[in-house]
Amino acid sequence: xxxxxxxxxxxxxxxxxxxxxxxxxxxxxxxxxxxxxxxxxxxxxxxxxxxxxxxxxxxxxxxxxxxxxxxxxxxxxxxxxxxxxxxxxxxxxxxxxxxxxxxxxxxxxxxxxxxxxxxxxxxxxxxxxxxxxxxxxxxxxxxxxxxxxxxxxxxxxxxxxxxxxxxxxxxxxxxxxxxxxxxxxxxxxxxxxxxxxxxxxxxxxxxxxxxxxxxxxxxxxxxxxxxxxxxxxxxxxxxxxxxxxxxxxxxxxxxxxxxxxxxxxxxxxxxxxxxxxxxxxxxxxxxxxxxxxxx
Amino acid sequence: xxxxxxxxxxxxxxxxxxxxxxxxxxxxxxxxxxxxxxxxxxxxxxxxxxxxxxxxxxxxxxxxxxxxxxxxxxxxxxxxxxxxxxxxxxxxxxxxxxxxxxxxxxxxxxxxxxxxxxxxxxxxxxxxxxxxxxxxxxxxxxxxxxxxxxxxxxxxxxxxxxxxxxxxxxxxxxxxxxxxxxxxxxxxx
Numbered sequence: 001x002x003x004x005x006x007x008x009x010x011x012x013x014x015x016x017x018x019x020x021x022x023x024x025x026x027x028x029x030x031x032x033x034x035x036x037x038x039x040x041x042x043x044x045x046x047x048x049x050x051x052x053x054x055x056x057x058x059x060x061x062x063x064x065x066x067x068x069x070x071x072x073x074x075x076x077x078x079x080x081x082x083x084x085x086x087x088x089x090x091x092x093x094x095x096x097x098x099x100x101x102x103x104x105x106x107x108x109x110x111x112x113x114x115x116x117x118x119x120x121x122x123x124x125x126x127x128x129x130x131x132x133x134x135x136x137x138x139x140x141x142x143x144x145x146x147x148x149x150x151x152x153x154x155x156x157x158x159x160x161x162x163x164x165x166x167x168x169x170x171x172x173x174x175x176x177x178x179x180x181x182x183x184x185x186x187x188x189x190x191x192x193x194x195x196x197x198x199x200x201x202x203x204x205x206x207x208x209x210x211x212x213x214x215x216x217x218x219x220x221x222x223x224x225x226x227x228x229x230x231x232x233x234x235x236x237x238x239x240x241x242x243x244x245x246x247x248x249x250x251x252x253x254x255x256x257x258x259x260x261x262x263x264x265x266x267x268x269x270x271x272x273x274x275x276x277x278x279x280x281x282x283x284x285x286x287x288x289x290x291x292x293x294x295x
Numbered sequence: 296x297x298x299x300x301x302x303x304x305x306x307x308x309x310x311x312x313x314x315x316x317x318x319x320x321x322x323x324x325x326x327x328x329x330x331x332x333x334x335x336x337x338x339x340x341x342x343x344x345x346x347x348x349x350x351x352x353x354x355x356x357x358x359x360x361x362x363x364x365x366x367x368x369x370x371x372x373x374x375x376x377x378x379x380x381x382x383x384x385x386x387x388x389x390x391x392x393x394x395x396x397x398x399x400x401x402x403x404x405x406x407x408x409x410x411x412x413x414x415x416x417x418x419x420x421x422x423x424x425x426x427x428x429x430x431x432x433x434x435x436x437x438x439x440x441x442x443x444x445x446x447x448x449x450x451x452x453x454x455x456x457x458x459x460x461x462x463x464x465x466x467x468x469x470x471x472x473x474x475x476x477x478x479x480x481x482x483x484x
Contacts, residue, residue: 056390
């Protein structure tokens with residue numbers, strides 16, 4: 001057996017994980033504890049600005065992310081990010097500011113500090129698949145997710161921005177499937193793994209989300225998936241919280257549980273439902289998990 | 296129509312190019328961006344036509360329309376452009392120009408949501424979803440929007456009644472303030 005590496009990260013949960021995606025935060029902390037990976041939350045982190053900030057004010061968006069990168073320097077280790085949108089914004093900021101001296105000087109003036117551009121920003125998927133490694137992950141699996149057919153949903157932002165080396169291939173990533181196979185699950189091939197769910201239109205124009213997320217749920221069902229797995233709180237909200245509404249509008253039934261990656265991998269490592277926040281999911285996953293004898 | 300300095304409003308195009316850090320002029324209208332755009336069906340001008348209108352000096356039509364506000368920033372267009380036109384950044388630049396001019400766009404809900412989101416950051420340092428949704432409903436006059444979701448979300452602990460305020464709020468106010476100051480002095484766009 002290869003010697004255990006000590007892995008320690010600064011952790012940027014992002015706003016959703018402290019609110020509507022509390023179960024993603026909980027399951028991340030519990031899973032990482034189980035895998036002996038250290039997470040230290042960045043003190044006093046701010047909102048990254050998400051889509052609304054870069055939509056209308058790039059300088060503000062870059063400054064908010066730069067401030068967070070600066071705060072993260074206080075904690076030793078690479079920066080671990082759970083949310084796909086925060087991840088994409090932080091990576092984009094590093095990229096834009098290393099390309100443009102003008103923008104970097106403006107941002108440094110705005111935050112009144114130099115911007116650290118060399119620190120590694122890593123999504124949780126990257127840490128599980130590469131830093132820890134699939135072999136180690138497989139060794140930590142005590143309850144393989146045998147017989148569970150999962151549709152891995154990447155959404156838009158996990159593999160972007162595209163101009164910098166990133167998480168995985170921009171058009172045909174496999175990192176989620178790799179992780180789930182290590183956890184003993186089956187993954188399905190399906191068409192909508194990278195189509196947009198409607199993202200933050202959930203607030204302003206929910207009709208958009210209903211239409212786009214319907215197509216995703218439909219595609220997952222058609223591929224024979226038992227459930228969907230995501231790594232982004234916004235995708236989760238749209239597919240899980242709005243699922244009942246979508247069923248009503250399209251007069252159909254999915255009853256398709258939507259899990260966070262840390263919940264499924266956590267199950268495979270023997271963590272109980274209470275440590276994974278399974279009761280916070282809107283579409284009840286218990287019938288499926290009991291049927292597959294995973295709980 | 297031929298592209299020339301007369302048909303194209305070069306000053307406006309340069310402004311968009313400076314803000315977005317990408318080329319408007321390099322687009323040769325293959326349409327790949329619109330083919331992959333998840334939001335194209337909601338737009339009156341799909342992404343490739345937005346660029347074409349820019350090339351033809353008809354940017355007023357873009358700023359007045361809904362298209363730029365119906366872009367989800369998924370970056371599929373930028374990923375697939377064979378000419379490396381970063382269209383998602385062009386959309387950001389156009390929204391900023393429309394936003395700053397308090398433009399005549401018909402799309403008010405998306406702009407309202409953006410405004411409340413940014414106000415929340417300035418006030419709390421972090422997003423406060425409960426407040427965001429509640430104020431949006433009041434200000435947009437849709438008092439009953441998503442009301443049925445509320446109790447379920449609260450019982451699942453997904454909507455917090457109280458918000459953890461960032462302890463370092465002076466810092467965030469300073470960042471907003473310095474940016475405003477730089478803009479006033481003409482040091483930033």
